[in-house]
Amino acid sequence: MLRVSNLSVEYADGTRAIEDLSFSIEAGESVALIGANGAGKTTLLLAIVGVLPPIAGEISLHSSAAGPDEQKNAPAQAARGAVKPELVLTQRTGKDTLRELRARVGVVFQNPDDQLFMPGIYEDVAFGPRSFGIEEAETVQRVDAALSSLGIAHLADRSPLKLSGGEKRLAAIATVLAMKPDLLLFDEPTAYLDPRAKRNLAQIVSGLPQGKLIATHDMAFAAETCSRVLLIREGSVMEDGPRDILFNARKLEAAGL
Amino acid sequence: MHMADALLSPVVALAADAVGVAAVGISVARVKKDEFSEKKVPLIGVAGALVFAGQMINFTIPGTGSSGHIGGGILLAGLLGGVPAFLSMTAVLIIQCLFFADGGLLALGCNIFNLGVIPCLLVYPLVFKPIFRTAVSYRRLSAASVISATAALVLGASCVVLQVMLSGVAQLPVGTFTALMLPIHLVIGIVEGIVTAAVLCFVHRARPEVVTASLAGGKLDGIPVKKTVAAIAVLAVLAGGALSLLASKNPDGLEWAVEGTLEKTAAEAPGAAAVVPGAAQADEQSGHPEESSTAGALHVRAAGIRDATAVLPDYSFSYDGENAAGTSASGLIGAAITFVVAGAAGLSISLVKKRKREAAGADA
Amino acid sequence: MPDAGARVRELRALESLAAGRTAVHRLHPLAKLVASLVFIVTVASYGRYDFIRAAPYLFYPFIMMALSESPYKLLLSRVLIALPFCLFAGITNAILDTTAAFTLGGVTVSLGIVSLATIMLKMYLCVMAALILVATTPLTELTAQLRRMRAPSVFVMVFEMTYRYVGVLLEEVRSMIIAYRLRSGKKKALEMKHMGSFAGHLLLRGFDRAERVHAAMCCRGYSLKHIPPARRRIKPSDIIVMLIVCVPSVLLRVVPLY
Numbered sequence: 001m002l003r004v005s006n007l008s009v010e011y012a013d014g015t016r017a018i019e020d021l022s023f024s025i026e027a028g029e030s031v032a033l034i035g036a037n038g039a040g041k042t043t044l045l046l047a048i049v050g051v052l053p054p055i056a057g058e059i060s061l062h063s064s065a066a067g068p069d070e071q072k073n074a075p076a077q078a079a080r081g082a083v084k085p086e087l088v089l090t091q092r093t094g095k096d097t098l099r100e101l102r103a104r105v106g107v108v109f110q111n112p113d114d115q116l117f118m119p120g121i122y123e124d125v126a127f128g129p130r131s132f133g134i135e136e137a138e139t140v141q142r143v144d145a146a147l148s149s150l151g152i153a154h155l156a157d158r159s160p161l162k163l164s165g166g167e168k169r170l171a172a173i174a175t176v177l178a179m180k181p182d183l184l185l186f187d188e189p190t191a192y193l194d195p196r197a198k199r200n201l202a203q204i205v206s207g208l209p210q211g212k213l214i215a216t217h218d219m220a221f222a223a224e225t226c227s228r229v230l231l232i233r234e235g236s237v238m239e240d241g242p243r244d245i246l247f248n249a250r251k252l253e254a255a256g257l
Numbered sequence: 258m259h260m261a262d263a264l265l266s267p268v269v270a271l272a273a274d275a276v277g278v279a280a281v282g283i284s285v286a287r288v289k290k291d292e293f294s295e296k297k298v299p300l301i302g303v304a305g306a307l308v309f310a311g312q313m314i315n316f317t318i319p320g321t322g323s324s325g326h327i328g329g330g331i332l333l334a335g336l337l338g339g340v341p342a343f344l345s346m347t348a349v350l351i352i353q354c355l356f357f358a359d360g361g362l363l364a365l366g367c368n369i370f371n372l373g374v375i376p377c378l379l380v381y382p383l384v385f386k387p388i389f390r391t392a393v394s395y396r397r398l399s400a401a402s403v404i405s406a407t408a409a410l411v412l413g414a415s416c417v418v419l420q421v422m423l424s425g426v427a428q429l430p431v432g433t434f435t436a437l438m439l440p441i442h443l444v445i446g447i448v449e450g451i452v453t454a455a456v457l458c459f460v461h462r463a464r465p466e467v468v469t470a471s472l473a474g475g476k477l478d479g480i481p482v483k484k485t486v487a488a489i490a491v492l493a494v495l496a497g498g499a500l501s502l503l504a505s506k507n508p509d510g511l512e513w514a515v516e517g518t519l520e521k522t523a524a525e526a527p528g529a530a531a532v533v534p535g536a537a538q539a540d541e542q543s544g545h546p547e548e549s550s551t552a553g554a555l556h557v558r559a560a561g562i563r564d565a566t567a568v569l570p571d572y573s574f575s576y577d578g579e580n581a582a583g584t585s586a587s588g589l590i591g592a593a594i595t596f597v598v599a600g601a602a603g604l605s606i607s608l609v610k611k612r613k614r615e616a617a618g619a620d621a
Numbered sequence: 622m623p624d625a626g627a628r629v630r631e632l633r634a635l636e637s638l639a640a641g642r643t644a645v646h647r648l649h650p651l652a653k654l655v656a657s658l659v660f661i662v663t664v665a666s667y668g669r670y671d672f673i674r675a676a677p678y679l680f681y682p683f684i685m686m687a688l689s690e691s692p693y694k695l696l697l698s699r700v701l702i703a704l705p706f707c708l709f710a711g712i713t714n715a716i717l718d719t720t721a722a723f724t725l726g727g728v729t730v731s732l733g734i735v736s737l738a739t740i741m742l743k744m745y746l747c748v749m750a751a752l753i754l755v756a757t758t759p760l761t762e763l764t765a766q767l768r769r770m771r772a773p774s775v776f777v778m779v780f781e782m783t784y785r786y787v788g789v790l791l792e793e794v795r796s797m798i799i800a801y802r803l804r805s806g807k808k809k810a811l812e813m814k815h816m817g818s819f820a821g822h823l824l825l826r827g828f829d830r831a832e833r834v835h836a837a838m839c840c841r842g843y844s845l846k847h848i849p850p851a852r853r854r855i856k857p858s859d860i861i862v863m864l865i866v867c868v869p870s871v872l873l874r875v876v877p878l879y
Binding site: 259260261262263264265266267270271281282285288289294295296298299300301302303304305306307309310311313314315316317318319324325327332336344345347348349351352354355356357358359360361362363421425426427430434448451452454455456458459460463464589591592595596598599600602603604605606607610 | 624628635658661662666672673679686687700702706707711714717723730743755773776778779780791793794798813816818819821824825827828830834835838844
């Protein structure tokens with residue numbers, strides 16, 4: 001459902017961050033993105049949603065018949081004609097396509113404090129649907145559904161200032177889920193979490209039906225949540241294969257880990 | 258120094274509020290016009306929080322043993338440009354007022370003017386930029402910072418004095434007060450200027466593009482700012498003028514309306530005195546509850562009410578001996594009783610609520 | 622000047638108060654906003670010697686605090702912040718205005734003292750009114766109300782984000798200061814010569830954060846378009862409470878009881 005082909009990205013100062021990188025993710029598949037600090041993991045995630053524009057290559061997103069929503073109620077979807085169009089992101093992609101792409105690909109940032117920018121959790125989770133012009137009644141329903149699916153409905157009226165690290169992380173995921181994305185991108189989801197919160201998060205992430213790309217340094221977490229591994233180094237793919245790579249010391253060392 | 262509600266008359270405060278609202282409106286329009294405006298909103302928001310957090314850093318002033326902290330207006334303007342910095346400062350002032358009781362709600366306009374408009378929209382474009390513009394050098398950056406920070410602080414402090422004086426709530430002796438305030442603020446301003454310069458130089462070394470970009474933002478800070486300044490000045494004069502007309506000693510606005518209503522009721526129905534609690538009570542006290550409500554008597558009373566109803570305090574500093582109706586020992590005792598009764602009322606409500614909660618807790 | 626940690630605690634304390642569920646909390650934010658403003662303007666409009674006439678207004682903070690179950694101590698400690706400047710101005714009055722007003726138990730009280738007392742009373746009333754407003758209304762409700770009133774959405778957003786990141790950055794400053802102290806051996810303040818890099822680092826990191834926040838906002842479809850929040854109907858009970866505050870406040874001001 002996501003295909004990245006020959007992608008190259010540069011920083012504002014001209015350094016090349018991603019170099020001719022290609023891979024793809026099937027619907028409902030979970031892929032771990034592994035690489036040393038500065039290998040370009042965050043950059044790649046931001047490039048996929050067009051926050052950092054590519055200087056070459058393209059990113060395409062198409063809803064295959066087996067998207068997470070479609071899987072569950074395919075007949076209903078087909079009846080409503082809700083098959084989403086293919087989106088292609090290149091150097092020259094316009095604003096409307098970008099908006100559409102961002103509605104379908106959700107990014108969970110490394111630091112929840114960057115992501116939770118509203119004074120209240122409810123407002124924050126509602127921010128995405130409201131920005132995309134979803135009606136208020138449905139927004140309310142989406143926010144409730146997102147919060148309760150993560151077991152944090154009781155946090156709705158709280159302020160982010162008063163949440164623990166684990167609660168903030170779940171709240172940040174809820175803000176993304178409320179947009180009903182087909183694909184989820186996680187940037188270091190286990191950062192700032194204690195072991196118990198990590199186990200809880202691994203369970204929740206495994207239970208999400210969407211396709212996932214998870215950038216992490218936490219091998220145990222990656223092994224638990226992902227079936228495939230994308231090992232990158234200096235902005236290029238080194239290895240793309242099953243999860244055995246996570247335990248292959250030689251390959252990890254070659255990637256600078 | 259944050260202005261408090263208690264030191265302002267509503268006229269001065271509301272005039273300043275009008276100016277503050279106008280300045281925010283114009284600034285928002287300017288920011289919206291900027292092509293990077295979408296990116297500017299989070300930057301302005303985070304910058305406001307930075308100023309607030311930065312004010313919590315205390316540093317020792319060498320040779321004095323006392324400590325100071327940064328104010329932020331000029332520093333922020335040097336980094337973001339005048340208009341965005343102004344919006345950041347305004348957001349900070351509202352938060353300080355609402356959550357930390359630093360400056361009053363009614364006094365927000367005054368604080369926005371003294372600590373936002375003056376450094377960001379007046380001093381920055383008129384003092385900082387002209388000094389710094391010609392060539393980017395640390396010496397010029399430092400000079401611009403020190404002079405601007407000092408000017409902003411002294412101007413702001415002078416405005417505080419001016420606003421309190423115009424309000425007539427406190428009778429500050431202008432000469433002594435200025436003689437006391439100016440040197441203090443001159444020193445604080447110079448210290449703040451030096452620190453501002455140090456921070457700006459550091460940022461300039463680490464990320465030169467940040468400081469120069471704010472200066473180059475011609476669209477945001479060039480001619481439009483001068484127009485903005487002019488517009489704000491005109492607005493200030495207009496708002497002040499209109500409201501002081503309103504506040505002059507002639508019967509006006511609210512007073513006039515009250516007087517008119519009272520006279521009308523008096524003429525129409527003699528028994529209508531009961532609608533005025535004060536009048537009714539006065540009648541009872543004078544011992545003629547029923548028969549004293551003649552139209553004539555009411556008319557006289559209405560005039561008395563008008564005299565006592567200086568909704569907007571006079572600007573005169575002298576005590577005329579008549580409107581201090583309750584300045585007596587018995588009145589003071591009455592006030593003390595009021596305080597106790599009010600406190601008791603609050604306390605009893607709390608107790609009732611507490612008992613109810615406990616009862617509910619016991620049930621559950 | 623309270624330190625960063627104290628400020629975070631204050632912010633949190635007010636937030637927990639605002640999250641309460643009393644009848645006062647449930648009132649429409651517009652009703653509370655109007656009532657508070659009318660109250661403050663009326664109190665501020667009293668003259669310099671109107672101490673006694675302004676005294677009945679004390680009922681408002683006491684009753685509101687009791688109804689909203691706000692702790693008296695916490696709110697009172699905030700009032701102290703506004704104190705110094707008002708006290709300074711008031712004492713100047715007390716020194717300059719020595720005309721005798723009345724004698725109380727053989728002691729002559731001057732008009733200056735009366736005006737000092739008036740300023741203190743007015744300060745207390747105004748500060749309490751604003752504090753009660755924020756202690757009973759979550760910020761998100763206030764800003765939603767501002768949006769409904771067509772306040773510029775750019776500014777409301779800036780305000781919300783400033784509020785949000787004040788909490789985050791205060792924590793950051795606090796740990797920076799602790800780290801500094803641990804290595805400097807100093808007790809409290811920084812040396813002035815270190816301010817440039819200390820505050821400079823804080824600013825640069827803050828700007829980087831603003832970039833990331835902007836990216837996060839973009840990912841969720843942020844645009845400058847005005848999005849009016851859901852309408853919240855103002856009920857008759859809201860208006861009645863508003864009038865219960867406003868009408869007596871204004872009447873008491875306009876009609877002299879004594």
